[in-house]
Amino acid sequence: MMDAGRPKILDNVCQFVGQTPMIRLNRIPQSMGIECEVLAKCELFSAGGSHKDRIAIRMIEDAEKAGLLKEGSTIIEPTSGNTGIGVAMVAAVKGYKCILVMPEKMSAEKMDTMHALGATIIRTPNVPFGSAESHICVAERLHKETPNSYILDQYDNPANPKVHYDETAEEVLDQCDGRLDMIVIGAGTGGVITGIGRKMKEKLPGCLVVGVDPEGSIMAEPPSINENPGKFWEIEGIGHDFVPGVLDRTVVDKWVKIKDVDSLQMARRVISEEGILVGGSSGSAVMGAMKAIKEVGLGAGKRVVIIIPDSIRNYMTKFLSDQWMLERDFFPTTELQKQYSTWWDLPISILDNSKK
Numbered sequence: 001m002m003d004a005g006r007p008k009i010l011d012n013v014c015q016f017v018g019q020t021p022m023i024r025l026n027r028i029p030q031s032m033g034i035e036c037e038v039l040a041k042c043e044l045f046s047a048g049g050s051h052k053d054r055i056a057i058r059m060i061e062d063a064e065k066a067g068l069l070k071e072g073s074t075i076i077e078p079t080s081g082n083t084g085i086g087v088a089m090v091a092a093v094k095g096y097k098c099i100l101v102m103p104e105k106m107s108a109e110k111m112d113t114m115h116a117l118g119a120t121i122i123r124t125p126n127v128p129f130g131s132a133e134s135h136i137c138v139a140e141r142l143h144k145e146t147p148n149s150y151i152l153d154q155y156d157n158p159a160n161p162k163v164h165y166d167e168t169a170e171e172v173l174d175q176c177d178g179r180l181d182m183i184v185i186g187a188g189t190g191g192v193i194t195g196i197g198r199k200m201k202e203k204l205p206g207c208l209v210v211g212v213d214p215e216g217s218i219m220a221e222p223p224s225i226n227e228n229p230g231k232f233w234e235i236e237g238i239g240h241d242f243v244p245g246v247l248d249r250t251v252v253d254k255w256v257k258i259k260d261v262d263s264l265q266m267a268r269r270v271i272s273e274e275g276i277l278v279g280g281s282s283g284s285a286v287m288g289a290m291k292a293i294k295e296v297g298l299g300a301g302k303r304v305v306i307i308i309p310d311s312i313r314n315y316m317t318k319f320l321s322d323q324w325m326l327e328r329d330f331f332p333t334t335e336l337q338k339q340y341s342t343w344w345d346l347p348i349s350i351l352d353n354s355k356k
């Protein structure tokens with residue numbers, strides 16, 4: 001099928017960013033007794049592999065227009081990986097040098113991809129964001145030491161939510177013909193939830209905006225639901241120990257907290273039961289959607305969209321490995337879980353973490 005919005009021949013790979021497919025989930029919601037329609041907005045099918053390609057292009061083009069980036073400039077960016085991949089991809093196409101600063105927690109696969117794209121990568125320890133060794137502080141230090149360098153600053157750059165407001169949200173509205181009751185989105189910088197949330201408040205105020213935050217992070221509201229703040233979580237790209245400047249929590253109607261075990265088991269289920277090769281935070285978003293649908297009581301005839309950020313490519317040696325899952329106790333372990341497990345086929349009642 002031809003894509004009406006894309007030229008037949010693309011000038012470069014950056015033109016294959018955006019216009020991602022919307023795919024119905026046909027098994028998982030149904031297995032949990034959910035009757036509403038659940039759709040996945042699959043940002044993994046973007047040239048660099050995630051929704052962060054969109055912000056990489058926008059932040060770089062804005063900086064070029066403002067005269068902050070020119071031939072010979074070095075782009076520096078702190079990243080959990082996907083922004084780094086997007087930035088390195090755009091930098092490769094446009095000929096910029098690129099230094100990416102990424103915490104140790106993030107996967108080797110992301111580092112190898114950024115390296116292959118020609119970027120220099122600095123790894124930082126998994127420390128609180130205010131620490132001098134954090135990826136954000138190290139990026140600032142490198143910027144001061146590197147002549148003709150510029151930090152795009154996805155955490156505070158308004159271009160981050162704006163591109164999702166202008167593009168991602170418009171695509172969702174178009175693909176749904178304006179009929180949508182809930183949208184579920186994991187928050188890292190908060191760019192995608194803020195951009196889409198703002199558009200929904202303007203164009204479809206009846207649509208519930210649901211934020212997904214991993215256990216250990218403190219970004220959800222009310223603060224009382226942020227149990228075990230500071231506890232390590234495995235899921236990459238979502239959650240922080242601070243609230244990023246671009247995250248506007250006033251556009252989020254409801255937050256759900258998700259544990260690693262539930263996110264990763266769900267990511268494996270999406271792969272094995274829906275055939276969509278998603279990454280770990282996509283599992284958090286799908287699990288978050290299942291919980292939110294149950295809690296709000298959305299029934300037949302309603303429609304829910306889940307933002308699917310990236311793919312298994314970033315996690316081949318992590319949750320794609322059965323051994324890795326086993327070592328961390330992420331396989332179904334309780335008798336009840338095993339009893340229901342094809343891979344895992346649990347009724348929603350035992351998705352309530354307090355009952356585990």
Ligand code: PMP
Nearest residue numbers: 082188189190191192237281309
């Ligand atoms: N999932 C993954 C895998 C990501 O890399 C990111 C970006 N950090 C997110 C979700 C969250 O996106 P955002 O930064 O726009 O909140």
